[in-house]
Amino acid sequence: MGAVTSPLNMSEGKAPRSRARGRLQLLLILLVVLGPMILATSMYKLKFWVPDSRSYHGEMIGNGPTRADLGVSAEEGRWQLLVSTPKDCGLDCQQLVYLARQIQIGLGRDASRASHALAAAQPLASDYQAKLDREYPQLQRYPLDVSRYGTVSQGKQDAQLWIIDPHGNLVLRYDARVKGKDLLNDLRHLLKLSNIG
Known part of the structure; x- marks a missing residue:
């Protein structure tokens, strides 16, 4: 069986x-x-x-430094165009301050998502200070800690323009030779991709 x-x-x-x-x-x-x-x-x-190709025009800051690491102690909940100068605010610095304001205006309906600011290590000349008070009422101004600035700026002593995200992270850096259209396109692209700020 x-x-x-x-x-x-x-x-x-x-x-x-x-x-x-x-x-x-x-x-x-x-x-x-x-x-x-x-x-x-x-x-x-x-x-x-x-990829070797890139779609932005500035220098990408990819290792995580923040606005505080740059030597600026400030809080801002929006995207920011920050001009920094470890010396006095000369012609290059003044051109970047002007450009930062024009870029913010150029954002149109997204202008409220960004601000423009100046961080200088030395006091501004009295005539330029008066001009800023008169013509740039929304420009935020901060002192710049030069000892901290040198490590993030890689020792560059000329004026720089930084795009900073709403969390305070440095995203892109530009020198005084930047073209306004390129900078505006970069910032618009970042705002389009971002849900913050």
């Missing part, structure tokens, strides 16, 4: 196959969820598969 197979024996044979299949499904789900994050982090940290 042949052996009788009980339903209990049949279910025991299916259980290991079912467990193995469940584990495989769990591993696939984890791979789909965690894989892209691990790949993106590796690409950022190890700098591989990073």
Whole structure:
């Protein structure tokens, strides 16, 4: 007489196959969820598969310094065009201050999402101070800590214009040779991609 197979024996044979299949499904789900994050982090940290072309015109600040690291102690909940100068505010600095205001105006309906500011290490000349009071009423002014500024600015002593996000992170840096149209396009692109500020 042949052996009788009980339903209990049949279910025991299916259980290991079912467990193995469940584990495989769990591993696939984890791979789909965690894989892209691990790949993106590796690409950022190890700098591989990073495209050579770029769509911005300034110098990208990618290692995480903030406005405080720059030597400016201020809080701003919007995007900011900050002009910094470790010396007196000469012609290049004044041109960047003018440009920052024009860029903010050029944003049109998004102008309220950004502000413009000046951080200077030395007191401004009295005639320029009077001009700013008269013609730039919304310009925010901050003192600049030169000892902290040098590390982030990589020792550059000329005036710089920085785009800073609403969390205070430095995003892009420009020197006095920047074209207004390029700067405006960069800021518009950032505002389009951002849900903050």
